[in-house]
Amino acid sequence: MGDITFSVGQVAKRAGVKVSTLHFYESKGLIHSLRNSGNQRRYRKDVMRQVSVIKAAQKMGVSLEEIRVALDALPGNRTPDAKDWAALAERWNAMLNQRIDYLTRLRDSITSCIGCGCLSLEVCPIYNEDDHLAACGDGPVILDQKHMPTEDESAQG
Numbered sequence: 001m002g003d004i005t006f007s008v009g010q011v012a013k014r015a016g017v018k019v020s021t022l023h024f025y026e027s028k029g030l031i032h033s034l035r036n037s038g039n040q041r042r043y044r045k046d047v048m049r050q051v052s053v054i055k056a057a058q059k060m061g062v063s064l065e066e067i068r069v070a071l072d073a074l075p076g077n078r079t080p081d082a083k084d085w086a087a088l089a090e091r092w093n094a095m096l097n098q099r100i101d102y103l104t105r106l107r108d109s110i111t112s113c114i115g116c117g118c119l120s121l122e123v124c125p126i127y128n129e130d131d132h133l134a135a136c137g138d139g140p141v142i143l144d145q146k147h148m149p150t151e152d153e154s155a156q157g
Contacts, residue, residue: 003044003045004044004045005034005036005042005043005044005045006042006043006044006045006047006048007040007041007042007043008022008023008033008040008041008043011043011047011048011051014048015047015048015051015052015055016055017051017055022043022051025051025054026041028064028068029068029072030050030054030064030067030068030071031043031047031050031051031054032047032077033047046078046079047079049079049080050071050079050080053067053071053079053080053085053088054067057070057088057092060092060096061095061096061099062092062095066092066095070088070091
């Protein structure tokens with residue numbers, strides 16, 4: 001191990017996370033450690049940037065699985081550089097815009113219906129005509145993003 005490495009405690013302190021968080025990230029394949037002769041975890045300094053990317057992505061609502069897939073796609077399992085970050089940000093920006101659109105539609109319809117499919121309201125912007133959502137499951141399935149109607153679908157109800 002000719003490169004400079006850091007203990008798990010040093011990385012946790014420097015990255016602003018708990019030691020258990022680093023262990024969790026490692027168990028999920030988001031970061032990787034080396035082992036010294038005493039079998040203690042040692043991290044290369046670039047893991048601090050990886051942790052920063054993970055934390056930033058999580059704050060944007062990106063799941064750990066989505067983060068892992070994105071990081072795994074980098075050549076040679078390298079730490080994201082500025083160009084990589086720009087590509088990741090572009091991909092995640094599209095996902096965030098979809099979530100914002102969904103939440104906006106939900107906000108605009110929530111005062112008149114909770115999307116439960118109960119068919120009990122006379123006027124509902126996301127009316128479940130003929131109970132077509134029954135096949136999607138029980139309860140407020142329309143609150144599941146993939147079942148949230150678009151503005152055009154809501155207007156048809």
